[in-house]
Amino acid sequence: MQLPELLYMIYQKGASDLILKVGNKPMMRLQGSLVPLELPPLNPEDTKRFAVEIMTKEQLERFRRDKELDLSCSIASLCRFRASAFIQRGEFGLVFRLIPNNIPTMDELGLPIISKNLAMRPRGLVLVTGPAGCGKSTTIASMINTRNANQECHIITVEDPIEFVYQDVKAEINQREVGKDTLSFTNALKSVLRQDPDVIVVGEMRDLETISLAITAAETGHLVLSTLHTTDAMQTIDRIVDVFPPHQQTQVRMQLSGNLLGIISQVLLKRADGNGRVMAYEIMMVNSAIRNLIRE
Missing domain, CATH: 3.40.50.300 (P-loop containing nucleotide triphosphate hydrolases)
Structure with missing residues (x-):
């Protein structure tokens, strides 16, 4: 399971958020309600790998120190995401909020x-x-x-x-x-x-x-x-x-x-x-x- 594929999936479905927790299936917020994606539950290596993928060296050092970090990432030419990384029960957790490239009037x-x-x-x-x-x-x-x-x-x-x-x-x-x-x-x-x-x-x-x-x-x-x-x-x-x-x-x-x-x-x-x-x-x-x- 690759992070860009997950982000692209919620972009296609029109979801606003993606929640990644060890032991659970990836969850999206669709029209205000939480809906599980039909994917296998995440393991600790998945969430850790996803977090490391989107962080610079400096951000990773800050995350290890503070145990939480807000940052942004993007799918080229499609949209951006505001990400919140944190530690829960000793494991990496992530939440992504979709930000469209086109700003509505x-x-x-x-x-x-x-x-x-x-x-x-x-x-x-x-x-x-x-x-x-x-x-x-x-x-x-x-x-x-x-x-x-x-x-x-x-x-x-x-x-x-x-x-x-x-x-x-x-x-x-x-x-x-x-x-x-x-x-x-x-x-x-x-x-x-x-x-x-x-x-x-x-x-x-x-x-x-x-x-x-x-x-x-x-x-x-x-x-x-x-x-x-x-x-x-x-x-x-x-x-x-x-x-x-x-x-x-x-x-x-x-x-x-x-x-x-x-x-x-x-x-x-x-x-x-x-x-x-x-x-x-x-x-x-x-x-x-x-x-x-x-x-x-």
Whole structure:
């Protein structure tokens, strides 16, 4: 059993994920449900070999040290995969998430024109939120491509790992991968303001320092796009504020009220006819009334 064959199989079947665990058949996530592939169960040598195949020497050293690693790989000219390697019960485990080469447009995603307006704003903070696997990265990629197609600007992304690969159209796009091109989200965000960006994309706001630096970047005149694992706009604001210690929360509310432009919260639902999934979303556009509520 070869890894490229497995990845090509889930690409052909239209699955979103591939889960590889020792002792089990390979599993794919198809339309939100886990489905086993009609293949023999994996042995320890299989998963170890698959992991080593997709890692560079430096990545393998990091994996052996940390026992987990996020990275990306690809099937030439077809698609890319975000991979998560880890150790479970002493054996290698792997999960692959399919990333299509062609980035869907906002129209194809079913997003309204107001989303394009957010992508074209000169400064401020825009957040895309939702549970894992709901297409947040795809929505962000669509917003980047919209900006890329319509305006000459400098876009810098900080990702862990790089998922979609962009081709410069009108924009100059620099993509930085955590662990490969920069040590951390924090390091990248500390230096990005000296790199003349118009748009800064933060793959995920994971901790206090990353959130603080992203808000500061928006405050200093840049458009910042990022994601959070929250279910709606209200929870998103509470999550951001609650990350900070109590004595800083009033200041953070003031910063958010002055710089947050909008929150797109989304989820994928099964179609009524059972044929695939469709995105459902809510969009909160920040106006004067909402700014007052955030401050309070």
